[in-house]
Amino acid sequence: MAILVLGILLFLGLHLIRVVAPGFRAGVIERRGKGTWMGIYAILSLIGLCLIIYGFGQARSETGMLYDPPVFMRHIALLLMLFAFIFLAAGFLPAGRIAVAVKHPQVLSIKVWALAHLLANGETSSVLLFGSFLAWAVILRISLKRRERAGERVLPVFKSASNDVLAIIIGLVAYVLFVWKLHEWLIGVAPVVMG
Structure with a gap:
């Protein structure tokens, strides 16, 4: 640990x-x-x-378990992760409506990712890891709000709605690949158990 x-x-x-x-x-x-x-x-x-x-x-x-999440939390986590991938993709592309609406898509992606994993995992190590990243993302978002109020330009500027379509496609493809094989290959745990 x-x-x-x-x-x-x-x-x-x-x-x-x-x-x-x-x-x-x-x-x-x-x-x-x-x-x-x-x-x-x-x-x-x-x-x-x-x-x-x-x-x-x-x-x-x-490490042991801090809590044992109910099975339906895994389904909620899977749904949240779809949004996390879309927000992450939106954060790397020129700003579309998604990026402008959520203001900081990469930070939001990390918050959603961490929350989803906290809902589905109750092991001490998972709570420490995902709780730390969630706290970091919240602190970072508060800092970004302060910088905005101080006049610093930190918000994305709208470029094209076509970037939203691209963010959704990239996010969806990445999501499917992670659920299908990449999560198990990289992390050692299958997010969906088939069979």
């Missing part, structure tokens, strides 16, 4: 630097250059992500 906690602290801590220490990032970029900052940030984020993946796999076999 210690490796999982270390990975979460490293990964999410890096992704909260702009929220908790906005001058630190700017100072490093000013002194060392944006390329150096991005390189260090990417390497440490990758290390944190690897620690999370390894630590989560290890912690799942070591």
Whole structure:
């Protein structure tokens, strides 16, 4: 469990630097250059992500259950994940109506992903992992609202409704692939048990 906690602290801590220490990032970029900052940030984020993946796999076999979700929660989680994939796709495309309506589609995608997994998983390691990501996304959204109120431009600007169609198609294809095989292949757990 210690490796999982270390990975979460490293990964999410890096992704909260702009929220908790906005001058630190700017100072490093000013002194060392944006390329150096991005390189260090990417390497440490990758290390944190690897620690999370390894630590989560290890912690799942070591930790017990905090709660036993009813079976219907898995169905709700599956439905929520469809929206999470669509929001994620919308966040990587030029803004359509979806991105403009939800304001921060990638952050919303993480919140929906984390909530869906908390509904379907009651193991201590799962609650720690998904609860941490949900808390991080909520903190980040609050920070983005404050930056908006301060006059910083952080909201997406509408480009084309065709990007909504593309986001839905990409999200749906990714969702089907994950439910069909990728989740089991990458995570070791099938989201839908066939047969």
